[in-house]
Amino acid sequence: MAAAALCIAAAGSLLPAAAHAQQVRVTSLTDVNFGMVNNLTVDAVQSQSVCVWAxxxxxxxxxxxxxxxxxxxxxxxxxxxxxxxxxxxxxxxxMSNGQQLNPGIPLGGQTTNAQNQLCTNGPPATASLIVVLPATSLMTASQGAYSGTLTLLVAVE
Incomplete structure (x- = not known):
């Protein structure tokens, strides 16, 4: 049995700039906490909906x-x-599934339907972050409280 938590940091390019500068903003992102994982034979999945504006x-x-x-x-x-x-x-x-990300490699071609930077008009969330603890990792993990940091960098295309 293992407990797992993941601290998430998000970065974007939202800076005071000229009116026509390309900008992006991510909101509603929270830490992922799996708590105690008891069933080690299936993937443990945590999904959260976030607001991405670009x-x-x-x-x-x-x-x-x-x-x-x-x-x-x-x-x-x-x-x-x-x-x-x-x-x-x-x-x-x-969503509870999506395209798998590889460390440090951008996944392009994503689009947002956010109407403003905080998703206060239109949909309250526009994307899903899904974190998976694969059963293969869970079955071989030593008992303990696991933690780590995940950094997301979102950029306008």
Whole structure:
């Protein structure tokens, strides 16, 4: 049995700039907490809906994820023990599956239908972040409290 938590940091290019500068903003992103995982024979999945706003042409953006493991790998740690996890992204809200992200490699071609930076008009969320603890990782993990950091970089395309 293992408990797992993941701290998530998001970065975008929302800076005071000229009226025509391309900008992006991510809101509603929260830490992922799996709690105690008792069934080690199936993937443990946590999904959250987030608001991604981009003002570029066609409201297109890319997302790049980096973990706290060596070379940006998606790894949770508990003392000397470690456990690999997967990160997936879907450019629709409320999804429990999406395109798998590889550490440090942008996933382009994503679009948003956010009407403003905080998703206060139109849909309250526009994308899904999905974190998966694969059964293969869970079955080989030592008992412990695992944690790590996932950084998301969202950029206008």
């Amino acid at each position: 003002n570029g042409s066609a409201r297109a953006y890319s997302v790049r994820a980096t973990g706290s493991g060596a070379g940006g790998a998606f790894v949770l740690s508990s003392g000397p023990a470690s456990m690999a996890y997967q990160v997936r992204w879907n450019d629709a809200a409320g």
